[in-house]
Each structure stands twice: as C-alpha cells, then as structure tokens.
Amino acid sequence: MPFPDKTTDLAAAISKIGDGARVMIGGFGVPGTPFTLIEELVRQGPRNLTIIKNDANEPGMGVDWLLQAGLVKRLITSHVGLNGNAVRMMNAGEIEVEFVAQGILAERIRTAGAGLRGFVSDIGVGTLLAEGKKRIEIDGETLLFEPALEADFALVHAATADTFGNLAYVATARNFNPLMAMAAECTIAEAEDLVPLGGLAPDAIHTPAPFVDHLVALPPELMEVYGVVKR
C-alpha cells in the first residue's frame, strides 16, 4: 500500500497563506519554532494575520519577524515576556493581544483538532481571566466555557518526517506542535530530517500523517536562529 508524497517547495507551501489568515505556529521559545516557514511567510508578506503561538519568541527571532514586518493584526498567546518589542507594540495599540492561560490555550487548540466545540473548566473562575467568558452551570457550580480554537494554517517544526507526513519531535521541541498540527484546515510542516516510508517506527510517531498536508524538508545546515540562544 503506497502513500502520497507530501513533500513540497517552501515557497509553494507558504503561498497558500493569504491576507487575514489565522496561522498557528508551533514552538515554546526556540525549540519547535518553524523559523524557516516563518521567514518565508515574512518574505511573501500576507497582512492582517492572526497569529496563535504560545509566546512571541525574543526580539529578532521568529514571531518577532512577523511583528516587525507589520503583518500581525492579532496575537493569541500565553506569554510575551521575553519579547519587549511585542509588549511595546501591544501597549501602543499596534497589535491586539489575547492572553490565554497556557494549558487552556493548549487545550482549546487540541479541542479544535478533536472536532469538538469547546470544553468546560474551573480554571480562572473568580479572576480577571474569566471576564467575558460564557458561564456554564454544572451541578450548581458556575464554570467557564472555553471555545475550540481553530486556524486556517498550522506551521509546525519536526525533527523527523517521512514522505507521507508522519512527524516525530524531539525533547521539549514537541510542545504545541502536535496539537496545532491537528487543529488547522491546512498543516504545513518543516522537518530537519526526511526519511523514506517506514523510516519512522509506527509506535514512535507523534503526529500521524493524515493530519499533515504539506511537508518542507530543511537544508542540512540550519539557520543560526535554531541554535542555542546566547544571553
């Protein structure tokens, strides 16, 4: 039984992303951030993007490239503390920022990926973070409804992929990547290592290929931004 080959050209994959798209971007800090896909997105320059990412990376890295290029209208994130530029743009009203508690962000993304409408939790009840959220009464207790968070595109970074689009991540570079890969209409993955079918053990695959639409193989020499951050 053969499987489709989903490898494609970087520019062609990213060209599908147009103005106003909602784009999820994997990664927590540097690990798992698809810098090559982001760089190409900046080069092609669609505007008014809604970006969904755990954090805003650091100045001069990843999401910050999109911010500096003025392509971002709205950022849905858990924390931007390591990017002073994002904080400045938020305070100046140059971007809208929606803060979501980190695990709730992860779960809202997963919920979209699971084809469900939302979930109900007690996280944030009685705090500022509950404001504006729909209340649900369950067994006499007032809880919060958290809607599924889906996107048009997910950009994810994998350590290894086969040509069908099965993905494996390493270490803490996994983070939001497998969740986002499930939650978007179209998932574009970049992979450091491309292997033939059967090159990944089926028990060790983190994202099954049916969730992946397009696959971009990274060059053997990665951009410096993927490396250890010198602080």
Next chain:
Amino acid sequence: MPFPDKTTDLAAAISKIGDGARVMIGGFGVPGTPFTLIEELVRQGPRNLTIIKNDANEPGMGVDWLLQAGLVKRLITSHVGLNGNAVRMMNAGEIEVEFVAQGILAERIRTAGAGLRGFVSDIGVGTLLAEGKKRIEIDGETLLFEPALEADFALVHAATADTFGNLAYVATARNFNPLMAMAAECTIAEAEDLVPLGGLAPDAIHTPAPFVDHLVALPPELMEVYGVVKR
C-alpha cells in the same frame, strides 16, 4: 536525580480496590487488555464494581470473568457485540449498561485526565444518544455537554515500563490505555517488559510516570488469553 521505584506485588496492588469502586480497564478486544490484573481482581472479588471499558471482551476472557463472577453492577462501554454473555446479562437486568459512542467515551475519559469538567460537541444531536444529556446553547446552536468520566482505579497493560512507571505500548494495544492512565485516582499498570531507568527513550514514552501509581511486572510466559484469538 533518582526516581521512586513503583514496582509492587500483584495481590498488594489489586487489594486497594474495594466494593463499589469505579474501575477503568484498558484494551480494545484482546490487545491492551490487562488480563493478569483482571484475573487477580476476580480472585480478590470486590463487588458492585462499575467497569469502564471500550468493550466486554469475548466470552471467557477479561471483562467476562468479572461478569461471570457477579462482581459488576454497571458497565460503561461503547460496544459489547462480541460478548453474547454481556448482552444476555444486560437484557436480563443483571447488569446496568451505559453505551457511549466510542470516541466520546475516549474523550470523556481524557477530559477527566486533563482535569476539566466536560466538553461540548454536536455528536449525537437529534438522535437517541442525545437523550438525557444536558443541552448547551452556543452561538444559537444546541449542542450536548459531555461530562468528564473519572474513576477510582485504572488498570492498564503496557508492553514496556521502567521502574518509575513510564509506559510504552505497542501497535493497537495502545487504544484506551494512555487515556485511562491519566483519568483515575490510582493507576495500576502491568508490563510485559520491565527495564531500568533510562531504558525507555524519553521521546518514545506514551504515558509519563507521574500518571502511574503502581507497577506489576508480568512473568516471561504470558497467559494464553494474551495470544492470538482462534475463531
């Protein structure tokens, strides 16, 4: 950094399960069913159990041992079609059966494991399966609330475990096991292969050890019921 050794004696692990306990049991058909833990549960014989399992196995296997021994009060399951004995007991009123759509069952269990109260979906709207379920109005659409399904104990079967309780499953023996391992107050795992700390690659662990309370190493020679079913 050392970690606790969670290996324990089979009888001691199962002795924690008392009358009236809610017990999740992993497995889909034979693969992933913890037959050794079930056999010991039958031997110790707590009564009025609520059993949560995808299916009722087949006559003379696994869950059927619990049914035949009269230990089951209520069965929460997706399908019992391969066990005519379960169907007979259900029709005779000897056990209560709650049928849940398979993916909704998986998700309700996972939702408990994720510390959330429930989720909202459109699965089953307008059918018999929606009866008795709480309705939630979202953006003018009537959807169903599915409550988290938690248990006192989860009995799971792993292919490999380290002494800390990290678990790896093989092939389609994974199924409900990792979900149930997260969803119970106390998780008891049986493992075919016990390896020292570091014997499992951290990227290939399916259930992280913090979810596992007790670990029972299986003998090298497995009971015949674990083998290929001859029909």
Next chain:
Amino acid sequence: MSSSAKQRMLARAARDILPGMTVNLGIGLPTQVMAHVAPDCPVCLHSENGIAGVGGLTAPGREDRNLIDAGGGYILCAAGGSFFDSAVSFALVRGGRLDLTLLGAFEIAANGDLANWIIPGKFAAGVGGAIELAQKARRVGVLTTHTDKHGNPKILERCTLPLTARGCVDRIYTDMAVCDVRPDGLHLVELAEGVELAELRFATGAPLIVADGPIPRF
C-alpha cells in the same frame, strides 16, 4: 445477493476510493471493498482502534497478537503507517481528516438519515464508533444489500429505527444500484448489470429521481 452481484457492488464502491484519501471501512461488507482497490493506489486505511495505514489482512499463522482492526481481524501495518490512542483516532475522524467512510446499514432514508446500530428489543450491542464516522467523515458511503432478508426495502422515505446520524449519507451502494442523496431527494446514479428500473423501484421504499437518457451500468 448473488456472489457476482456482491463482487460488482464491492468493485463499484472501490472505484470511489481515490488516490490520497484517508478512508475508514466499517465492519462486514465495507471491509471487503479494500480487496478491489488497485494495489498501487495511494490510500491510507484508518481503523478506529488506533491505526492509520492498515496494510491488509495477516496470513494465517503470521498474526501479531497486538495488531488488529476495529472488527478484531488481524492486520498488517504498511510502511508509513502509524499507531495512536483512541482519543487521537477519533480526533482524526471528528476533526475532518477522514475523507471517506463506508458503513453498513439497517435502514437508509432518502434524506440521508442512517440507522445502523440498534433494533429496539432485538439488537442493541452498542454504537461503537459508527455515530462519529457517520456524522463526521467528509464523505459517507453506505454499502448494503438493497433489501433485507425478507425482501423488504432498506432504503425508505423515513427511517423507522433510531438513527445513527441525521442526513449523513452521501452515496448508497447496493447489489442493485448506486444512488446519491441530494437536497431534492434520492438520485439513481447507476444500475447494476441485469437489474431493470421497474424492479429497482419496486425494491426501493422511497421515490427515485432518474435522469433522462440511458442509465449507466456497473
């Protein structure tokens, strides 16, 4: 249903399995469709117990005790296949990543309603994964004998049994015909070899819309 009619039905359904699709085949007749798909057609077969990339049935004596499909048959995993838990498996179904499912039926209505899990008082072994497959696969085909064992139509104006899902069926494959569910009703798409239109109408419990001109055969 004659053996040749059955084979024609299976082969006809197989022709709608297109390269690149991720497909789930229900237990029973639908599972048998795979034998009619060209071996070089790139199709990913999903089974809801946690595999994408079923590589066919295992030869007797070569079974892997840990590797079954949702019907309990021992299967192979193709190179490029993956294993996952039951939550991910149904995320794939509900999340829109399943291009096609072929299911069995007790009854199908002209509006696409499907009943295939319970006959009150007679058969109620649980809904399994059917409801999510029927409601959420991007395309739902039903594979069934055109009439039940008493000769009564299984395609009706309205289902009499409790539904699996409302308005979910796109196409019906039987030993007599291929029919499509469209907003204006049930359309005849193809007629099986040797079946007359009048005979088909008699065996169908709902009005059939038939286009002008010759009816394609399969």
Next chain:
Amino acid sequence: MSSSAKQRMLARAARDILPGMTVNLGIGLPTQVMAHVAPDCPVCLHSENGIAGVGGLTAPGREDRNLIDAGGGYILCAAGGSFFDSAVSFALVRGGRLDLTLLGAFEIAANGDLANWIIPGKFAAGVGGAIELAQKARRVGVLTTHTDKHGNPKILERCTLPLTARGCVDRIYTDMAVCDVRPDGLHLVELAEGVELAELRFATGAPLIVADGPIPRF
C-alpha cells in the same frame, strides 16, 4: 534580601520537597530551590513546556538546543524522564498529578489569594502557566522577599492586584518567615534566623497568628 537570608529561604523551601513528589518550580527564585534538595532524594521535576524529570542545568557549552525549561534555561533530562506535548503537560497539572508547585508572587493575601501575573498599566506580559499551577497543584508554596523593593509588605489582608487564583496558597517562604494559610488566617510557622517577631509583624500587611511557646527558627 541578603545573600545568606536568601540561601536560608531556599534551603527551608527545599526541606518541604519530599521523596516521591512530582514538583514544578516557577521561574526565578523557585527554580533555585532545586540546588538545595539532596541529590539522592527521589523527586520528579516537571516543567510545563513538556518534561517530567528535569536533571538539572546544562553545563555551558553542552546545551541541547531542543531541551529547555519553561524559563528558557538549558537543562538535562534525567534517566527516567519523559517528554510530552503541552496538553499532556497541563493535564498532569490540572489532573492532580502535580504534588507541589513553588511560585513567585507580587502579593499574597492572608486567605491564600495569589497575585503574580499582572500589574495593570505597568506589567502585563501574559499569565503563562501560572494560573493552572496555582489553582491545581495539590500543594502551592510561594517563595518571595517578605517586602517589595520599597519595603512595603507583599503579604496583605486582601490583594490589590488582579488575582492569579483565589485561596490557592498553602505556605509562604520569605527571607523573614515561613507562614501557613489556614482557614482561620495566617499562621507563623518559623522565623528566620535573626528576625524579631515585632519586626516581622511590622513587615506583614495582615494579622499573624502565633502559637504559644518558642517559635522555631530556620
């Protein structure tokens, strides 16, 4: 806070990390507690970006670019450690599998309310994982200087800042004291070496309940 007072505070907090616990240490002061836990104490360190089994910080030059903690520090993974996605990571937190978290604070109230993520108009970089850690860890400790940099109390009758979570704090470790939040109020548990009770009361913005008899020192 003098260096020795800080070290005493860290060492005191470390004594409440017990064998067998799964623990999450917040960014900043809490992270530094680990250096005071006995190396042979079986503790599983969780970091919310997706690891259970942090094995300490990496030696400079030996960093793995893919292996960080939630604060961005390069870490090691101990033998027996595991990696997982962000949904599983917070499932572990919210599902009750995190025995203890130690967090920083802007303000703590005598009823256990915690404010540690936003100072309206000044600091609002996002809540990150704090809210779920604070609300759902089985036990929540706060590690903080007893007063802010202007000498104002951080322990108050009621928080003035937006809360991270209500009534979540079990124990407070500062450079001056260890205090417990109990239903009847804030209890002094231990007094730091060299700190007088009157001095502590002056630096604390809420009534302190002090048991009869000598106050243990740390």
